[in-house]
Amino acid sequence: NAGVTQTPKFRVLKTGQSMTLLCAQDMNHEYMYWYRQDPGMGLRLIHYSVGEGTTAKGEVPDGYNVSRLKKQNFLLGLESAAPSQTSVYFCASSYRQNQPQHFGDGTRLSIL
């Protein structure tokens, strides 16, 4: 009963490096989301997708790119990591927009 799986769970990068966070869901959900969580700020939406092949910007999209080539996977990319992107990243999915989102366990990312 995997639900939403995020890899990796932890990562340390140097400024300027690139990396991709992977999110996979096995619930056949149409909607997928990437959030970042910073201390004292709750969750903020980075990008989201309403179906395979579609992506859209959320509240804080700058510095990130996403792709949804397969329905079950949603990738979050950092092309040139910056210290301001140090955060905990959560992926979530839902069957429809107005239904509860199921979250992964998060990825703790540190940019030095």
Place this chain on the structure above:
Amino acid sequence: AQKITQTQPGMFVQEKEAVTLDCTYDTSDPSYGLFWYKQPSSGEMIFLIYQGSYDQQNATEGRYSLNFQKARKSANLVISASQLGDSAMYFCAMRLPGLGSNYKLTFGKGTLLTVNP
């Protein structure tokens, strides 16, 4: 602008007592949804309860209930018979309809609940 406000940074409750976590929201859109999530110290986000703006009755899920007062724009979470395992951060969130740049799922800053034995 849409906003979610949780005014209680931290709350304490005695085990087996009930506790209310406050959430107020601000929107001019008549159609919206309100969610509560729990985040234990282990970090995962757990969905608790949902209330739609057109729902006639307050949502309930086991020991969780949502005190929805539409005119006051409040959606407080009530936890009955608190348990030690309820100690966690609790987030209120609001979803508005629309796609693209109109999509909004806004989270409050959270309330840290501590249940004392």
